[in-house]
Amino acid sequence: MEWQIEHLEEIPQYSQKLLETFPEVRVFAFTGEVGAGKTTFIQGLCKTLGVKSHVTSPTFSIVNEYPYLDAASGQAQSAYHLDLYRLRSFDEALGIGVEDYLYSQQYCFVEWPEIVEPLLPEDTLRIHLEILSDSQRKMLFL
Template structure:
């Protein structure tokens, strides 16, 4: 497993590291509260060229991002508040996982049984007040 330590000011280096090690458009982000999952995902989505973010009717669990032409670019799922895999199925997770766009999932361990075999696994760890350790693994 390869890794990088970065600060918020160095987030573009972390994004380049992620993109270079990408094994799938499905990214699963692991890390405790405050590890920087959401911040990194938002920076990654911006780097991909998202120009507009719209919330689906699922009240913050699923966000859709579009490119300048209005095409769906990425989904961002925050599974922290999900009660289980059945709730994820009710939200349409199977359709989202079957798309050809990028899918970024926080707290994927809450829906582990629904994930396809190939994902880009991202592990974040707090390393002091201003630094994070990003480790990249590949499942599948």
């Protein structure tokens, strides 16, 4: 399956569509070249969930946690945003406790997931973002 985003301004609509299309999925693994829109899409997902704080890429911190109130239950939840680009090894990923985030039952959005591929839950949704033009992107669901 693939979606084509014609204008980057449509990302919030596609974020909502993604969560509605895959309501049971909690771990989303994003691949694509630098500038493909991984962080921008995750920002849209967090906004759709109701995250109020500013969502930034955790390039140097590796993990950012964003609290939000679940609209359906009224319960406090967390969304985790992992950027694993700077990790040098699988052992380093284990050392930061990546498994705790992946299996937390909370939303977990992972950029550059290749280094932890063996740890990803079975039901992880793998999404590859491809640049078509300055404003167009293709989302491939793998």
